[in-house]
Amino acid sequence: MEQLIIDTSSREYPVYIGEGLLHRSAELLASVLEGKSRALIISDSNTAPLYAETVRDSLEPLLSVHIHTLQAGEHSKSLEGYDQVMTACINARLDRHSVILALGGGMVGDLAGFAAATYMRGISFVQMPTTLLAQDSSVGGKTGINHPLGKNLIGAFHQPEAVLYDTDTLASLPDKEWRSGFAEMIKHAVIKDPDLLVRLRTEVQNTEDMKKDSLKQFLKQSMTVKADIVKEDEREAGVRAFLNFGHTLGHALEKASGYKDLTHGEAVAAGMIFAMKVSNYLQYSEWDTAAETAWFKALGYPVEAPAAFEPAALVETMKSDKKARAGELTFVLAASPGKPFLANVEERDILHLLSEMKKGECRDD
Numbered sequence: 001m002e003q004l005i006i007d008t009s010s011r012e013y014p015v016y017i018g019e020g021l022l023h024r025s026a027e028l029l030a031s032v033l034e035g036k037s038r039a040l041i042i043s044d045s046n047t048a049p050l051y052a053e054t055v056r057d058s059l060e061p062l063l064s065v066h067i068h069t070l071q072a073g074e075h076s077k078s079l080e081g082y083d084q085v086m087t088a089c090i091n092a093r094l095d096r097h098s099v100i101l102a103l104g105g106g107m108v109g110d111l112a113g114f115a116a117a118t119y120m121r122g123i124s125f126v127q128m129p130t131t132l133l134a135q136d137s138s139v140g141g142k143t144g145i146n147h148p149l150g151k152n153l154i155g156a157f158h159q160p161e162a163v164l165y166d167t168d169t170l171a172s173l174p175d176k177e178w179r180s181g182f183a184e185m186i187k188h189a190v191i192k193d194p195d196l197l198v199r200l201r202t203e204v205q206n207t208e209d210m211k212k213d214s215l216k217q218f219l220k221q222s223m224t225v226k227a228d229i230v231k232e233d234e235r236e237a238g239v240r241a242f243l244n245f246g247h248t249l250g251h252a253l254e255k256a257s258g259y260k261d262l263t264h265g266e267a268v269a270a271g272m273i274f275a276m277k278v279s280n281y282l283q284y285s286e287w288d289t290a291a292e293t294a295w296f297k298a299l300g301y302p303v304e305a306p307a308a309f310e311p312a313a314l315v316e317t318m319k320s321d322k323k324a325r326a327g328e329l330t331f332v333l334a335a336s337p338g339k340p341f342l343a344n345v346e347e348r349d350i351l352h353l354l355s356e357m358k359k360g361e362c363r364d365d
């Protein structure tokens, strides 16, 4: 088992990464559960049937455990989903000394975390991630739900008491979701861990390689990057913004594709290649974008996705992004691995690069 400690100004908590951990929930969460009499497992229709009983069996000798199952999919991370979870909390008679266990991917983690942040003005919660992407979402304390007018617009900072990452759960994860999570791992490596980037490039050439034994180490290194950034900047006043590398265009692509065809990580992967092109174009860097593109394609990422959309429409979306200030285009760029920075980029430069991609004239890939 790998272990790391997340240290933030509001809380210090452990992350356990390894096989068979759900069976050991009672033992690993002993200190969190001390003095607690009730727990509510929040899970979704894909993860609950596979894993919720294991957690309940482990915990039941210690406290009473309820399970609430949401319909799988991002649409549950909504006001309606939140309403449902609040009702489940009340029905399970949770009180301020109860704990919510978020058993699932980022959708469950964000919603259950937000429920924990707000139910009775805040109760404890534990993240039990079951997707590769949740290595990113399960630490850092950002919780929230979507509104019909925008993603993640309603939320709170609320750190979990522990993160219990049972890598056995990844065995049932579809390949598309593996790729989605792996993109965030590449992102962590690009912004803060050049050695990890070298290892990922040499050891992972396709989706099957993502599942090798080295995964646990990769996860630990990747989550350490997130932990370090969150420690420095819990509330995103500065360096935490670097975690948005690839996300400016990534979010626009997700929106343009109606949140259907592209997973979050696939869109971010296309966004990362684009950010490297922007960095090069503005002469901040010399990324070998041809080589990066070839690697990303081998991993199955749709790096040409931007070409399917109108450049002007993508730019408009990027300007209205929640993180954009006063309609400016802000990008996280990188001079080289481990050297990210924020830059305001001229609209015409972005339009130019997107148009080049659309015309298929980008000679470097």
Ligand SMILES: NC(=O)c1ccc[n+]([C@@H]2O[C@H](COP(=O)([O-])OP(=O)(O)OC[C@H]3O[C@@H](n4cnc5c(N)ncnc54)[C@H](O)[C@@H]3O)[C@@H](O)[C@H]2O)c1
Binding pocket: 044, 045, 046, 047, 072, 073, 074, 077, 104, 105, 106, 107, 108, 110, 130, 131, 132, 133, 134, 136, 137, 138, 139, 140, 141, 142, 143, 152, 169, 170, 171, 172, 173, 174, 177, 180, 264
């Ligand atoms: N809070 C943060 O800091 C943060 C960071 C990044 C992303 N997010 C959020 O995370 C969400 C995306 O997370 P996600 O990609 O994990 O999505 P998800 O939770 O919707 O999971 C993706 C799909 O995989 C299924 N699944 C989950 N675990 C499985 C398993 N072990 N076996 C089989 N199927 C499984 C789910 O049911 C779902 O269909 C978004 O809502 C995003 O906004 C939050």
Ligand SMILES: [Zn+2]
Binding pocket: 136, 184, 247, 264, 268
């Ligand atoms: Zn992301």
